Every structure is written in structure tokens, then in C-alpha cells.
Amino acid sequence: MKELKGKTAFVTGGGSGIGLATARALGARGARLILADIDKARIEAAAADLRAAGVDALGLQLNVAEEADWARAGEAAAGFGEVRILFSNAGVGGGSGKFETYDPEVWRWAYAVNAHAHLYACRTFLGAMKAMGGPCHLALTSSMVAIVPPPISVAYISSKFATLGIATALRNELADTEVGISVLCPGMSATRIVETTQRLRPGASEQGAAAQTAQNMTSVLAGGMSPDKIGQRVVRAIERDEFFIFTHPEWKAMAEAQVAEMLAAFGESADPDYPGDDIESLVAANGAKRMNVAVAR
Secondary structure, three states: OOOOOEEEEEEEEEEEOOHHHHHHHHHOOEEEEEEEEEOOHHHHHHHHHHHHOOOEEOOOOOOOHHHHHHHHHHHHHHHHOOEEEEEOOOOOOOOOOHHHHHOHHHHHHHHHHOOOOOOHHHHHHHHHHHOOOOOEEEEEOOOOOOOOOOOOOOHHHHHHHHHHHHHHHHHHHHHOEEEEEEEEOOOOOOOHHHHHHHHHOOOOOOOOOHHHHHHHHHHHHHHOOOOHHHHHHHHHHHOOOOOEEEOOOHHHHHHHHHHHHHOOOOOOOOOOOOOOHHHHHHHOOOOOOOOOOOOOO
């Protein structure tokens, strides 16, 4: 999507962090902006700041985990302009503690924000983006932890892994359309995600070791990469129609080791007499023409 000037972008989590930084970078390219965030005061202030800088911007309060909120956001967006860039970015942490001790309410909430919201976003805008003609772009925020899982929250890792799966599957689905797709997989970033998670999470607040972990993560992330740099990288990826957006190259060696372990686990067929899966028939049976993946020739 080479030309962003005059295009309308819808950005979730747009009140701070990577969402706001990406919005600023899009605005600098001449895009019109609809910023959405659960924090009404913060999103209105962010939109006002952008307007003061000469950017056409609208701020909307939106709880991405509630589909009814998306219906209202879609109506408001329709009065602003055709959405050609959709950045489904809002996210929260998943809390701390052993997997078997997770509060199911917190687990469901983490998935609602980090994964289910992408469905709501696409139900609201993607059909129209496909139909309007001309280049459009969808970007989803996952994380490096979806590729190289460190010993942190299972809820956060698995919900971000779900986002990576959604983006990869959509890459196939969108292959024959004019809608490009990117998946952002950042490493540590100086955002407010821990604070936001503590403020919004359902159930009882974290106590003891879990609370200490949250405090530790606040300090660690404070030294993370500037969201402004990440936002600029996201916009370059949209312009270049890049699928993977990797911002932290120090994770590459760990990703290589992860993939190497997986590839090494491929051995002989469990059934030596089986002729092998007919991948082309699998693709055709689902009404697709091809799989949008890199295949060694």
C-alpha cells in the first residue's frame, strides 16, 4: 500500500504505546486517523494532540473485548471515512502464576482482548475493505513470545500465539484480494501494558509473588524499545506489504533454535506405506488456489 495520504486508518489501543506511536507515524504520512481505546480521557487527548499537529483525527472510546462496542465504533467510523487501514493492536498481559492456578475469568478476559478482538475488528471492517476496491491493509499485533515463549504468563503467550495463527490463516484467505496483511511481533517495548492490565483485569488483584512479578515487569519494560520506533516500522511494513514485522533482531538466534528443534523432530512417516498428504487437494477442497507460504524448491 504505497500511498497512505488521505487514507483512513482505524487503530485500537490508540491512546498510548505502540498504537498511538503508529497513529502518529501514519498521520505523518498524511493518513486520516480514527483512534480507539478503552480509556476515554486518554483517547480524546491523543486525538486532540494529533489534530493540533494538523492531522485529521477522531478519538473513540472502545472496549475491544465487547462486540457491541464494535458496532458503535463501526457506525462512528462510517461518518468519518472508508477505513482502508485496520490496525488491531490493543492488548493486555495475562497475569502471573502457575497455569493450574489461573482464574478462568482472567484467562477468558486475556483471550477476549488479545485474540477475540481481532474477529470483532474484522467483522466490523474487513468485508467492506475487500469490497471497496483498491489497496487496503490489515495489521495485527502479536509478540515475539508467540515464536519464542519465555517463562512468563501462559495466558499472554498463548493468546499472542493465537493472534499469530489468525494472521497466518488470514494471509491465505486474503491472498487473492487487494487487502494486504501484516503481523507485528515486537520484543520488549516501553508501553503501559502492565499498568493497563492491573487496572482493567477482572477478579481479585494479584498478590504476593504475582504482584512482585508485575512490579518487576514494569521495571523491565520501562527499558524496552521506544514505541515510536516500532510505530515507524509498522508503517513501513504497511507501505511495503510485508507480512512479518520483526523489530528486535536479538531474538533471531532463539527463533532459529526453536525452528531447528521443530525441523529436527521430523523423521520417518508413522506409516511407511502411506503415500503422503495431498496438500494441493487439501487447498482445493477449501476453495483456495494456493497456500501463501514460502516453500523451498
